[in-house]
Amino acid sequence: MPVYNGERFLEEALDSILGQSFEDFELVISDNASTDRTEEICRHYASKDDRIRYSRNRLNYGMAHNFNTVFRLSSGQYFKWAASDDVCGSEYLARAVEILDRDPSVVLTWPKTRGIDDSGDLVDLPSEISDLNGPLSVYSPDPAVRFRRLVRNWWWADGPFHGLIRADVLANTRLHARHTGGDQLLLAELSLLGRFYEIPEELFFVRMHPGKTSHSAKTLRQRAALAEGRPVDRGIFRWWIWVRGYPQRAWTYLRIVSLAPIDRRKKLLCYGEAIRTVFAWSRLRAGQLLSGRSPWGSSS
Numbered sequence: 001m002p003v004y005n006g007e008r009f010l011e012e013a014l015d016s017i018l019g020q021s022f023e024d025f026e027l028v029i030s031d032n033a034s035t036d037r038t039e040e041i042c043r044h045y046a047s048k049d050d051r052i053r054y055s056r057n058r059l060n061y062g063m064a065h066n067f068n069t070v071f072r073l074s075s076g077q078y079f080k081w082a083a084s085d086d087v088c089g090s091e092y093l094a095r096a097v098e099i100l101d102r103d104p105s106v107v108l109t110w111p112k113t114r115g116i117d118d119s120g121d122l123v124d125l126p127s128e129i130s131d132l133n134g135p136l137s138v139y140s141p142d143p144a145v146r147f148r149r150l151v152r153n154w155w156w157a158d159g160p161f162h163g164l165i166r167a168d169v170l171a172n173t174r175l176h177a178r179h180t181g182g183d184q185l186l187l188a189e190l191s192l193l194g195r196f197y198e199i200p201e202e203l204f205f206v207r208m209h210p211g212k213t214s215h216s217a218k219t220l221r222q223r224a225a226l227a228e229g230r231p232v233d234r235g236i237f238r239w240w241i242w243v244r245g246y247p248q249r250a251w252t253y254l255r256i257v258s259l260a261p262i263d264r265r266k267k268l269l270c271y272g273e274a275i276r277t278v279f280a281w282s283r284l285r286a287g288q289l290l291s292g293r294s295p296w297g298s299s300s
Helices: 007-018 038-048 063-073 092-102 127-132 143-152 182-191 220-228 236-243 246-259 264-291
Strands: 027-031 052-056 078-080 106-116 164-166 195-207
Touching (some): 007 038, 027 038, 052 063, 078 092, 092 106, 092 164, 092 195, 143 264, 182 246, 246 264
Parallel strands (some): 027 052, 106 195
Antiparallel strands (some): 106 164
């Protein structure tokens, strides 16, 4: 669990993890120098449950760094990122472990996802979430099909990104890039390494609230600052570099395809898909990019 100033929903998130029916896990918490009661809450929970390992960064090193830190501190066969404001159903880990134990072709699994508001009441999620599901998408045995589905539906990542992942597979990726779309890039890379599977039960509840990172950071500068852990210069050239926008995304896609353990024909299909997608983004979003407005809207 990477966390920064998460006191508002932290206890509920921790309770949902510690209350899992599958109990054989460690919970690594990396606190990105929070200034609220996050440290107090985490230390209190750690004193009561020896499965918790709490680590506090001296400075706020940025969201991407903190996500990667918790993985590097972990030691399990499987790994899951946990947000400090989301809630996991009690059977989440049990069902996810069952899937990964049973099917070695699956590298990532997550349950059907619902939205909840500040009070925990169910709310509607963007309809795009369904675009990642089904036997002909991320569950396909064809890596080119999985890759195409993810790069064409890059605006929704919460459910899969917070799923259970094979740690040895994740260790062979670039992890979460210091980039505003690092989660989507990582999912695309994982899609070339194995199948994804959505558990049909509703066991993951994404908190939709005004303070959520994806809602509070509405511009590219704000998102870049979150990823980097420091303000982004307002100069056009330096802003472009800090944001690590389309050029880096395009290069990253090409690089992960080149390193993927798939045959040449599949690689050519993925190269074409990556180039097509980047050109489509460039045409559709150039005005938003130059104006500093987020091309992802408020739900990315």
